[in-house]
Amino acid sequence: LIHLPHRRTPPASAAVRERLIAFFKMRQAVTVSSATSRTFDALADLWERETRNLSSVTAITSHPAYQTIIRMGRDVLPLILRRMQQRPALWFDALHRISGENPVKPQMFGNVQRMADAWVKWGTERGLI
Amino acid sequence: VASFKRTSFAVKDPREFYRNFPSLSPLNHRVTSAATPLRDNPRKPYTLYNCFAFVVGDKKKWWWPAGIGYWPPEGNRDVETVDELAHVLRVRFRYSNCDDGTFERGRKRVAIYALDNVVMHIAMQPGNRGGIWMSKMGYNVDMEHELDAIEGPLYGRVVKFMRQDR
Numbered sequence: 001l002i003h004l005p006h007r008r009t010p011p012a013s014a015a016v017r018e019r020l021i022a023f024f025k026m027r028q029a030v031t032v033s034s035a036t037s038r039t040f041d042a043l044a045d046l047w048e049r050e051t052r053n054l055s056s057v058t059a060i061t062s063h064p065a066y067q068t069i070i071r072m073g074r075d076v077l078p079l080i081l082r083r084m085q086q087r088p089a090l091w092f093d094a095l096h097r098i099s100g101e102n103p104v105k106p107q108m109f110g111n112v113q114r115m116a117d118a119w120v121k122w123g124t125e126r127g128l129i
Numbered sequence: 130v131a132s133f134k135r136t137s138f139a140v141k142d143p144r145e146f147y148r149n150f151p152s153l154s155p156l157n158h159r160v161t162s163a164a165t166p167l168r169d170n171p172r173k174p175y176t177l178y179n180c181f182a183f184v185v186g187d188k189k190k191w192w193w194p195a196g197i198g199y200w201p202p203e204g205n206r207d208v209e210t211v212d213e214l215a216h217v218l219r220v221r222f223r224y225s226n227c228d229d230g231t232f233e234r235g236r237k238r239v240a241i242y243a244l245d246n247v248v249m250h251i252a253m254q255p256g257n258r259g260g261i262w263m264s265k266m267g268y269n270v271d272m273e274h275e276l277d278a279i280e281g282p283l284y285g286r287v288v289k290f291m292r293q294d295r
Contacts, residue, residue, distance in 0.1 A: 049142045049145050050145060051267065052141060052142060052145070052146075052164070052267050052268060052269045053145075053146060053149050053150075053266045053267035053269050053283060054249070054267045054283070055179035055180045055181060055193060055249070055250060055251075055265075055267055056193060056195070056209065056247070056248065056249060057191070057193045057195045057196035057197060057198045058195050058196065058209055059247075059249070061196060088175055088177065089177070089268075090191075090196075090197065092196075092197045093196055093197065104197065109197050109198060109199050109200070109206075110190035110191045110192060110193075110197070110198055110199020110200075111176075111189065111190055111191075111199070112175065112176065112177040112191060113175040113176060113177075115197060116175075
């Protein structure tokens with residue numbers, strides 16, 4: 001019988017604990033149920049199809065499907081961000097209203113690529129995508 | 130009289146498109162570009178532009194006086210009205226009011242469409258195309274068309290004409 005020296009696990013420091021909590025929160029955030037995902041995709045497809053011929057930002061973002069997506073809340077943030085990576089469109093108002101934040105600076109207004117990039121960076125920094 | 134020869138471009142979501150514009154027929158319009166893709170290649174610079182951007186010749190921005198649209202400093206970005214579009218066209222691009230869409234060689238005209246007093250669209254008539262009107266339809270296709278061919282349930286009716294000063 002070999003006696004191994006007793007090894008004590010050092011208590012996790014507060015900083016490590018905080019990092020772990022943040023990590024698990026992030027995991028929780030990016031795990032979206034498939035039902036939510038399917039609903040989002042259907043609404044987003046409908047919104048795209050029915051607003052494709054519009055120029056008015058107000059008309060585009062007032063569409064009922066867009067408003068329903070906003071009411072779905074924070075669960076759809078990763079879905080919007082992922083969709084915007086593939087297909088940048090006018091998701092900015094929804095992202096702002098759901099998250100309460102806005103990384104888009106006034107000098108970016110009108111430039112869909114720059115605004116989309118700013119939001120994708122915002123989402124990446126928060127572990128949402 | 131404008132003639133609309135066929136092209137190989139097609140609108141995106143045609144059922145929705147022709148439901149929005151029931152007056153369109155093969156005789157009064159032709160599609161002149163593909164729909165703006167919602168990014169076909171992630172490595173390429175991406176732009177999305179709209180009807181006002183098309184009229185002022187800036188296909189890199191979404192021009193609109195509301196929300197995240199680009200609107201120049203001469204305008205008021207919180208006033209989404211026919212008068213606000215006209216104001217920017219007047220002070221920034223040297224347009225003035227005119228009575229109708231009669232073609233005048235060498236002078237560009239625009240027509241602003243509104244639905245129930247809400248501004249919805251702007252089309253342009255170049256001064257060198259024999260009276261044809263041209264539009265960017267949201268972020269769908271570019272099109273040549275007769276002026277009233279796109280009136281209807283989505284854009285409403287033409288409520289204002291302007292022409293560019295010489």
